[in-house]
Amino acid sequence: MATSPVIPSNNGFVVPTEEDWRARKVALVTGITGQDGSYLTELLLEKGYVVHGIIRRSSSFNTGRIEHLYADPHSKPKMILHYGDLTDSTNLVNIISQVQPSEVYNLGAQSHVKVSFDMSEYTANVDGVGTLRLLDAIRTCGLTHKVRFYQASTSELYGKVVETPQKETTPFYPRSPYGVAKLYGYWITVNYREAYNMFSCNGILFNHESPRRGQTFVTRKITRAVANISLGKQECIYLGNLNAKRDWGHARDYVEGMWLMLQQDEPQDFVLATGETHPVREFVGKAFKIVGVDIAWEGEEENEVGKDKATGVVRVRVDPKYYRPAEVELLWGDPTKARKLLGWKQKVSFDELIKEMVLADIEMVRANDHHS
Ligand code: NDP
Numbered sequence: 490m491a492t493s494p495v496i497p498s499n500n501g502f503v504v505p506t507e508e509d510w511r512a513r514k515v516a517l518v519t520g521i522t523g524q525d526g527s528y529l530t531e532l533l534l535e536k537g538y539v540v541h542g543i544i545r546r547s548s549s550f551n552t553g554r555i556e557h558l559y560a561d562p563h564s565k566p567k568m569i570l571h572y573g574d575l576t577d578s579t580n581l582v583n584i585i586s587q588v589q590p591s592e593v594y595n596l597g598a599q600s601h602v603k604v605s606f607d608m609s610e611y612t613a614n615v616d617g618v619g620t621l622r623l624l625d626a627i628r629t630c631g632l633t634h635k636v637r638f639y640q641a642s643t644s645e646l647y648g649k650v651v652e653t654p655q656k657e658t659t660p661f662y663p664r665s666p667y668g669v670a671k672l673y674g675y676w677i678t679v680n681y682r683e684a685y686n687m688f689s690c691n692g693i694l695f696n697h698e699s700p701r702r703g704q705t706f707v708t709r710k711i712t713r714a715v716a717n718i719s720l721g722k723q724e725c726i727y728l729g730n731l732n733a734k735r736d737w738g739h740a741r742d743y744v745e746g747m748w749l750m751l752q753q754d755e756p757q758d759f760v761l762a763t764g765e766t767h768p769v770r771e772f773v774g775k776a777f778k779i780v781g782v783d784i785a786w787e788g789e790e791e792n793e794v795g796k797d798k799a800t801g802v803v804r805v806r807v808d809p810k811y812y813r814p815a816e817v818e819l820l821w822g823d824p825t826k827a828r829k830l831l832g833w834k835q836k837v838s839f840d841e842l843i844k845e846m847v848l849a850d851i852e853m854v855r856a857n858d859h860h861s
């Protein structure tokens with residue numbers, strides 16, 4: 490017997506279930522050209538994602554950290570780059586509507602704390618309002634309930650010490666335009682979760698470093714100088730506050746935590762940290778030890794110097810121009826929640842991190858010499 494065809498009310502278009510949607514594994518990463526963006530992209534590609542990244546137009550080359558992942562755009566590449574900027578809403582809407590991502594990682598930011606005192610309005614625009622623009626672009630594209638959203642929040646939110654070690658429930662007290670801008674980013678991410686039932690999470694990440702770290706952040710500035718000094722290309726390094734303490738881990742470990750946050754049943758905020766804290770001075774001493782230089786510290790504050798014990802040559806000096814108008818003296822994270830719920834733990838120790846960075850910089854200085 491002939492049966493009449495059933496005509497579906499949506500003209501045959503099958504709305505994908507959340508599971509089908511997520512199984513597509515399409516990620517959009519802002520800040521893909523940065524330290525974390527490059528490691529996260531490697532991880533996502535390994536996991537079978539197609540990764541779309543937003544890059545800024547620049548007069549000079551700015552894709553050095555992801556160059557090794559780039560493939561000919563005519564050969565079905567797994568990493569696809571789009572020009573854009575967190576200050577341009579229309580552009581964000583266009584990219585999201587085109588990409589239809591299942592996961593969005595917002596890593597783009599003016600991320601330098603000291604620079605944020607010089608460029609405070611710009612930092613607020615990119616790091617604070619930029620987060621809102623991205624969330625709103627997702628909403629405008631009708632993807633609020635489909636996209637899982639990661640916000641790169643920071644231990645800089647804790648700023649002035651209120652409680653240690655710092656955990657998810659520790660009150661915030663940011664100490665820089667960067668920290669204050671990121672506070673907006675943090676709360677707007679929470680707000681979109683509560684107001685629109687969006688799967689949006691904050692990763693409150695403590696400092697994480699690597700050979701790909703920008704060269705003006707203190708760890709990389711130190712390892713680069715140690716490499717140069719050990720090869721006779723520089724005599725001394727000038728630093729700011731040697732007493733500041735940080736909880737330093739390896740960036741590769743931290744991007745795994747970002748991904749894990751978006752694979753949970755419920756959206757939540759997590760601290761990622763090592764649970765150890767060390768002063769800048771200790772990082773300097775350990776970095777020099779790797780190239781066989783033992784540093785002896787003399788003097789105090791602005792007059793403090795670090796001398797090579799064997800030769801008496803001054804290798805470290807303090808220059809107050811690197812001091813910040815308001816400093817974050819101590820960051821020390823408690824990653825218990827991430828350990829319990831995500832099963833996350835850093836793999837690389839503090840000493841291993843320093844060694845990897847110093848050796849990579851020695852290699853890089855030698856390679857540059859070779860090419861020049
Ligand atoms: P980087 O400074 O290495 O990278 C920042 C990225 O943001 C770069 O790709 C940069 O592009 C991009 N960017 C800057 N301004 C804009 C803009 N207006 N629009 C779009 N993209 C922009 O930072 P990290 O990789 O170290 O950090 C990643 C994120 O995590 C940042 O949001 C940072 O604030 C945060 N964070 C970092 C921690 C760390 O210890 N590394 C700890 C906690 C949080 P370009 O290459 O063109 O400059």
Ligand code: GDR
Nearest residue numbers: 600602643644645695696705706707708728729730733811
């Ligand atoms: P931070 O990193 O401000 O913690 O922000 P940075 O490496 O810049 O400074 C760490 C500490 O070292 C002291 N310091 C110096 N810092 C720099 N950059 N240069 C110096 O010469 C110097 N001398 C001493 C600083 O005063 C500070 O106390 C980083 C960024 O990645 C942020 O985006 C991120 O949110 C936080 O880490 C967590």
